[in-house]
Amino acid sequence: MEAPLAKRLAGLSVFIFLLSQVSCDRDLHFCGTWRHGHHPLSLNFDISPGCGQIIIAANESSLAVRGQIAAQCRRSSTHQLIRQALDSDGQSRFCLYWEPLQDQLKLQVGMRNFTLCWPSGMPDSCCTYLSYSSNAPEATYGIADGLIENDIVTRKTLTAYAFDGTAVKCATFCSKQSSGGAQVHVTDQASVEALCALSSEVELKDGFRGMNINPPRVKGIAPESTTPTIHLPPALKQAAKNSSKVVYTFFKNNSMFQEGLKEVRVLDDVVEISVDNQVIQNLTEPIRIGFHHDVIPKTHSRTCVSWDTRKDPMRVKWSVEGCKTQQRGEKHTDCLCDHLTYFTVLVQLEPRPVRHLLALTVITSLGCATSFVSGIALIVFLCRRRRAKDPSTPIHLGLAVSLTFLNVLFFFTGVLANAGGQELCVLIGAGLHYALLSAFSWMGIEVFHTFWLVYVVFRPSPKLYVWNLVGFILPAIPVIILARVDDIYGLREVASSEDEDNPFLMCWMKPNPTALLAHHLTNTTMLALLVSAGLVMLLLVYREIRTRDEWQKNRVAFLSIWGLSCLFGTTWGLAFLDFGPFSDFILFLSCILNSFQGFLLMLRFFMLDWMRKHAVRIKESPAKVCHMPTSPSTISQEPLEPLCPRS
Structure with a gap:
């Protein structure tokens, strides 16, 4: 801002000196009521360059916009409409906006906004002065109460409305009206869009x-x-x-x-x-x-x-x-x-598009499928170990069951959202929320139980029914309360930055203020407490095992940190770091670690079991005798206990 303003803005090449006003035409503002059935609905559009005719048509299952009207835009797609964004009585209000100076076409259906053609700069030719020319027949399903610039066309239900356009030079589109001889000076015709302004x-x-x-x-x-x-x-x-x-x-x-x-x-x-x-x-x-x-x-x-x-x-x-x-x-x-x-x-942008959505979806699906199989294997493994009467085994089993349930629901949420629609998604969304809260609860129990084993001496741990109450029953209470509130669970769209017109559908909480508040009060709050407690517990565990001989062994160190990180839920803390220049890296890392969490936990338990058996073989070897306990150590303590006693 060192040079004079007039020189620095010379690149605009437009100087407006108006003491009163300049008016611009709005080329097309058409609204109507779409009368449709109760089956799945879709939006179809096919826009191509030119200036001919644009048709807005509707029937029982689809609303269509097609024709030649744009200067540069060429788009053709089909978009599935969500009923929660439409009226429930078999009819929905919609409006179509055409702005030729911006080469922009927008459509509003119910509570949803669609940009069919994005602004692309000032075109040379504008398709304007669209005139109504439709003689479409009446029908049960179609467009009723058609309005052009708030002027009613007909109350009848027609199958289509058609408008014929006229191509004019964009430089002559704005009518220059003034009083008192005020003039508009334009030195660059390409920037004539600035004429659509009010200046004084x-x-x-x-x-x-x-x-x-x-x-x-x-x-x-x-x-x-x-x-x-x-x-x-x-x-x-x-x-x-x-x-x-x-x-x-x-x-x-x-x-x-x-x-x-x-x-x-x-x-x-x-x-x-x-x-x-x-x-x-x-x-x-x-x-x-x-x-x-x-x-x-x-x-x-x-x-x-x-x-x-x-x-x-x-x-x-x-x-x-x-x-x-x-x-x-x-x-x-x-x-x-x-x-x-x-x-x-x-x-x-609303909604905010997700970058690399396809890659993230593939990783998540693969991770959830792997974690589900791993969870089943881990459940079988832990059920066999319950005979040893290890007090830690039921806690590990509860976490394995909740994670397995979470993974199978998340793996099928996209399929169920497309197949079952809004009604089924209310149930699946509530179930997915419960599974997530239950998994967080069992991770919190793992944190508390590990602290109890390490730092509380000669005190009996809480009974098993207490853990089941906290891990399985308490998470159901907020879900039941929220399920009784309308507009919390249902169909959710996740837009992709690569293809905003074909979002990923899933069953989860809806994108509205009420559901957002519920999300923060339950998921975000619980996750913040879990990650904080897990990090503190990891620090305490590190202080306990860093001086032990086996800490020098890389595999033991790896299992101690990464295994406990998954066990304590600290990997979910990456969700709080999704910002800044490394947001894409954090997003992929969080997706990989959390979707494969079941597999990593299975790997940890299986490796620790292998290490225990290996230690038994060393004990029985005449070369080295180590005193081992008669009953298996608790799994949560195994990274903390030496393979042989310290001297």
């Missing part, structure tokens, strides 16, 4: 004590309640020494500001504030820009940013430097910034 100026008079600015209302651009507001502080007058005029512009068509953004999107509005031929920064009082928008859930981050033009004015580079974010509810965000430039709010 305000004079900073002597004695300026601050000012609140509301953009003028323009029919067809935005309701008054959704346009941004600006507060200019008194400090701006002192900083703008060489000028008394502040120019502000409200942009609605923001495709040129979307460049290079993948996991976040620019809010609908972008605001520019500038002073002629001056760079204003480091204000003692910040400028406040209030953005009013649609509901943004708390689970999706929003950040105030400004356009950093210091390195390359030709490229859009958003920066958080110099701006603070204040969230005032789900529909209002205030940005407090100490400089002048372009401002907006970056919003995390």
